[in-house]
Amino acid sequence: MKIREVLEHYNDYLDQQMVLEGWIKTSRDSKNFGFIQLTDGSGFDGIQVVYEGDIENFKEISKYPLYSSIRVEGNLVESPGAKQPIEIHATKIEPLHLAEADYPLQKKRHTFEYLRTKAHLRPRTNTFQAVFRVRSLIAFAIHEFFQQRNFVYVHTPIITASDAEGAGEMFQVTTFDLNNVPKKDGSIDFEEDFFGKHANLTVSGQLQAEAYALAFRDVYTFGPTFRAENSNTQRHAAEFWMIEPEMAFADLNVNMDVAEDMLKYIINYVFEHAPRELEFFNSFIDKGLIDRLKNVVESDFVRITYTEAIDILEKCDREFKYPVSWGIDLQTEHERYITEEVYKKPVFITDYPKEIKAFYMRENEDKKTVAAMDLLVPGIGEIIGGSQREERLDVLEAKMKDLGLTGDNYEWYLDLRRYGSVVHSGYGLGFERAVMYITGMKNIRDVIPFPRTVGNAEF
Amino acid sequence: MKIREVLEHYNDYLDQQMVLEGWIKTSRDSKNFGFIQLTDGSGFDGIQVVYEGDIENFKEISKYPLYSSIRVEGNLVESPGAKQPIEIHATKIEPLHLAEADYPLQKKRHTFEYLRTKAHLRPRTNTFQAVFRVRSLIAFAIHEFFQQRNFVYVHTPIITASDAEGAGEMFQVTTFDLNNVPKKDGSIDFEEDFFGKHANLTVSGQLQAEAYALAFRDVYTFGPTFRAENSNTQRHAAEFWMIEPEMAFADLNVNMDVAEDMLKYIINYVFEHAPRELEFFNSFIDKGLIDRLKNVVESDFVRITYTEAIDILEKCDREFKYPVSWGIDLQTEHERYITEEVYKKPVFITDYPKEIKAFYMRENEDKKTVAAMDLLVPGIGEIIGGSQREERLDVLEAKMKDLGLTGDNYEWYLDLRRYGSVVHSGYGLGFERAVMYITGMKNIRDVIPFPRTVGNAEF
Numbered sequence: 001m002k003i004r005e006v007l008e009h010y011n012d013y014l015d016q017q018m019v020l021e022g023w024i025k026t027s028r029d030s031k032n033f034g035f036i037q038l039t040d041g042s043g044f045d046g047i048q049v050v051y052e053g054d055i056e057n058f059k060e061i062s063k064y065p066l067y068s069s070i071r072v073e074g075n076l077v078e079s080p081g082a083k084q085p086i087e088i089h090a091t092k093i094e095p096l097h098l099a100e101a102d103y104p105l106q107k108k109r110h111t112f113e114y115l116r117t118k119a120h121l122r123p124r125t126n127t128f129q130a131v132f133r134v135r136s137l138i139a140f141a142i143h144e145f146f147q148q149r150n151f152v153y154v155h156t157p158i159i160t161a162s163d164a165e166g167a168g169e170m171f172q173v174t175t176f177d178l179n180n181v182p183k184k185d186g187s188i189d190f191e192e193d194f195f196g197k198h199a200n201l202t203v204s205g206q207l208q209a210e211a212y213a214l215a216f217r218d219v220y221t222f223g224p225t226f227r228a229e230n231s232n233t234q235r236h237a238a239e240f241w242m243i244e245p246e247m248a249f250a251d252l253n254v255n256m257d258v259a260e261d262m263l264k265y266i267i268n269y270v271f272e273h274a275p276r277e278l279e280f281f282n283s284f285i286d287k288g289l290i291d292r293l294k295n296v297v298e299s300d301f302v303r304i305t306y307t308e309a310i311d312i313l314e315k316c317d318r319e320f321k322y323p324v325s326w327g328i329d330l331q332t333e334h335e336r337y338i339t340e341e342v343y344k345k346p347v348f349i350t351d352y353p354k355e356i357k358a359f360y361m362r363e364n365e366d367k368k369t370v371a372a373m374d375l376l377v378p379g380i381g382e383i384i385g386g387s388q389r390e391e392r393l394d395v396l397e398a399k400m401k402d403l404g405l406t407g408d409n410y411e412w413y414l415d416l417r418r419y420g421s422v423v424h425s426g427y428g429l430g431f432e433r434a435v436m437y438i439t440g441m442k443n444i445r446d447v448i449p450f451p452r453t454v455g456n457a458e459f
Numbered sequence: 460m461k462i463r464e465v466l467e468h469y470n471d472y473l474d475q476q477m478v479l480e481g482w483i484k485t486s487r488d489s490k491n492f493g494f495i496q497l498t499d500g501s502g503f504d505g506i507q508v509v510y511e512g513d514i515e516n517f518k519e520i521s522k523y524p525l526y527s528s529i530r531v532e533g534n535l536v537e538s539p540g541a542k543q544p545i546e547i548h549a550t551k552i553e554p555l556h557l558a559e560a561d562y563p564l565q566k567k568r569h570t571f572e573y574l575r576t577k578a579h580l581r582p583r584t585n586t587f588q589a590v591f592r593v594r595s596l597i598a599f600a601i602h603e604f605f606q607q608r609n610f611v612y613v614h615t616p617i618i619t620a621s622d623a624e625g626a627g628e629m630f631q632v633t634t635f636d637l638n639n640v641p642k643k644d645g646s647i648d649f650e651e652d653f654f655g656k657h658a659n660l661t662v663s664g665q666l667q668a669e670a671y672a673l674a675f676r677d678v679y680t681f682g683p684t685f686r687a688e689n690s691n692t693q694r695h696a697a698e699f700w701m702i703e704p705e706m707a708f709a710d711l712n713v714n715m716d717v718a719e720d721m722l723k724y725i726i727n728y729v730f731e732h733a734p735r736e737l738e739f740f741n742s743f744i745d746k747g748l749i750d751r752l753k754n755v756v757e758s759d760f761v762r763i764t765y766t767e768a769i770d771i772l773e774k775c776d777r778e779f780k781y782p783v784s785w786g787i788d789l790q791t792e793h794e795r796y797i798t799e800e801v802y803k804k805p806v807f808i809t810d811y812p813k814e815i816k817a818f819y820m821r822e823n824e825d826k827k828t829v830a831a832m833d834l835l836v837p838g839i840g841e842i843i844g845g846s847q848r849e850e851r852l853d854v855l856e857a858k859m860k861d862l863g864l865t866g867d868n869y870e871w872y873l874d875l876r877r878y879g880s881v882v883h884s885g886y887g888l889g890f891e892r893a894v895m896y897i898t899g900m901k902n903i904r905d906v907i908p909f910p911r912t913v914g915n916a917e918f
């Protein structure tokens with residue numbers, strides 16, 4: 001029997017004999033009684049097991065080391081006045097495996113830094129039980145949101161021969177013997193490599209998702225992406241997951257509608273499926289969390305243009321570290337001022353100067369801006385970035401030529417504008433950023449099971 | 460309005476005026492009438508648009524090239540006796556974008572080989588519309604199955620410094636300048652590489668999933684895995700997706716129960732959500748498909764030991780290419796004989812000789828076999844492989860030592876047996892193999908949007 005099931009439906013099991021298996025989370029005893037907090041990982045809460053002096057092996061049980069695995073037979077009874085309404089009166093407790101005494105997560109506060117060195121054990125702690133269950137729920141909520149709306153989930157490739165998506169430094173993928181890289185006419189002979197060409201890890205599935213949107217109308221990707229950036233910050237990892245919906249016959253307004261609905265859907269899903277975890281985060285990780293999330297689901301998101309945003313920033317009496325003028329890339333301080341202080345709720349900023357945005361974004365009639373949108377949320381700043389895509393062959397081709405994006409590798413992308421081109425839009429959500437936002441965790445290393453960063457690929 | 464919505468609830472929209480956007484799938488006309496099969500990718504079926512001689516631009520419309528995108532205003536009316544019960548009587552048809560005349564998927568049969576060279580366009584064809592929508596549905600069904608059972612979805616790492624998972628050749632991941640790989644004392648100085656060590660693409664998330672099962676009880680992975688094998692077959696790709704559930708307090712029988720329930724769940728889900736696609740596969744791709752899938756969901760899967768399977772194979776009057784004796788690795792011909800001819804339904808084979816199975820599988824009391832299981836299904840052979848894991852520290856440590864799997868990289872895996880070790884089990888399902896099985900498609904390149912194989916990383 002799983003402990004989650006017992007706790008969720010305890011009325012059905014009251015006064016019944018049951019067998020539970022789990023791990024000892026805490027243990028204490030007095031002369032005639034012992035108490036074990038038993039967890040089996042099936043839910044955030046364990047269950048209290050009480051055993052009396054006359055149980056077999058009373059003395060041994062109280063000495064079982066933390067996180068030993070045990071098998072408990074007992075009766076489910078009410079426990080009025082206690083934290084939980086029920087507890088198990090054990091009639092038999094057997095060890096399955098006694099943990100060695102040097103178990104690294106003894107009962108005391110450990111820093112997150114220390115726990116990162118024990119990434120294989122940290123999901124056993126309250127914080128990481130909560131983080132990684134919520135991570136799983138958010139992932140599922142995203143799938144459910146899109147599937148209910150009939151979006152097709154596309155697995156865009158992880159290994160790619162394209163290296164100009166422009167989103168950042170890439171990792172190379174090779175089967176070369178690095179001691180002996182084949183050369184031809186003085187340069188590396190990639191024809192000898194596994195794929196017959198230079199291959200990298202993807203930084204985005206968007207371009208391929210566009211091809212699928214022009215066949216299925218509404219699609220989304222959800223997969224790992226990579227950046228080989230040598231930046232050691234709280235918000236950067238070399239390997240992280242992204243969600244990239246892409247929609248045909250959809251302009252920037254539809255794009256924002258979907259992004260807003262999605263974010264609200266995810267948060268509501270977590271409220272419904274992980275209330276205990278959210279309470280935990282709100283108490284121990286980030287005091288204002290629940291209010292902030294409630295504010296998001298209850299708000300109509302604001303929509304302003306970049307030009308309006310610049311106007312607000314120029315006219316306000318705040319001193320910014322980065323000076324404001326039309327054309328700059330908004331910094332986190334600007335974004336947070338607008339979402340936290342001006343509007344106090346999520347804000348879409350649209351129609352950015354084309355110079356600071358990607359080549360595939362649709363140029364507006366003013367020829368100065370593109371139909372881009374960023375979603376800013378209080379407490380974090382940008383969480384989603386998207387755009388309407390340039391669907392006009394001539395405009396796109398000219399832009400790509402300017403950037404040197406020519407040749408066979410790009411013809412397929414242009415084909416999408418040659419044969420039945422349509423207005424289409426999409427956005428990207430960094431999955432870990434969403435997990436951090438909803439859990440209140442501050443370091444990306446603490447929301448990825450086994451994080452990969454500069455100098456770190458342990459486990 | 461999306462065409463799928465119109466078709467699903469056409470009674471609600473009869474005799475109403477509507478606007479549809481989509482692509483011209485087929486087009487024909489007579490003197491006074493024209494017919495367009497309009498698709499928007501929202502579902503397998505398009506809708507028939509009828510326009511009459513008095514419509515604006517009658518002559519131009521009939522000449523719009525295939526896969527031009529158009530906007531149709533019209534009335535939804537009944538069409539008795541036709542294939543579909545309804546059609547659109549158009550009052551206005553406007554071009555959004557006229558496809559160039561050299562559209563590579565003109566209306567004729569194209570080979571799958573040709574379509575692979577047009578991977579960005581092939582999802583527009585009937586076959587690949589069906590394949591990739593079903594692929595998406597299977598992915599979601601898998602998530603739903605595990606989430607309903609409270610499994611935690613774990614993103615195990617894609618980049619790994621471990622290279623001894625033993626499942627196959629690995630790709631290296633590096634940011635080295637391959638023209639100038641840093642050396643130290645004559646060998647490659649991986650300390651200079653991005654992760655400070657030699658890094659590869661994962662071949663399996665199982666070991667890391669085990670760490671999470673020992674915290675959450677029931678977990679699963681669903682992510683890409685990689686093999687750098689130089690094998691150019693219909694069933695091998697360099698990049699593919701795997702599902703790997705892992706369960707604590709679960710022996711081999713529980714493992715088989717979950718695998719059986721999962722496979723039936725997926726198939727039922729596809730029957731429910733993609734009946735038109737299954738009919739299509741059954742008519743055009745694989746004639747016996749629907750019967751075979753029905754047989755799977757209606758069967759109780761057989762469970763026999765390897766020793767029993769060998770006995771059956773030795774006693775039967777079939778001549779096999781690979782001779783049978785206790786200790787051999789079963790070949791596809793053996794597997795298919797057992798599942799297709801002896802039992803005519805899915806068969807679990809358990810308790811294989813330890814020499815032919817992986818080091819982490821639990822050794823049985825006979826010391827000759829391990830608690831492994833393979834699921835064989837008619838029409839394909841092995842589809843799932845799993846095992847109970849060796850939870851005894853001393854047995855596992857001895858095995859790993861024999862294989863040279865020692866040192867810091869493996870201590871964390873042994874820790875799982877040092878601190879609260881429990882009986883646990885899991886299995887792996889190759890996602891593409893499942894998609895091939897359920898669609899009847901024969902080549903793995905035709906069930907992956909942009910396949911990666913030896914010499915091929917296009918798009």
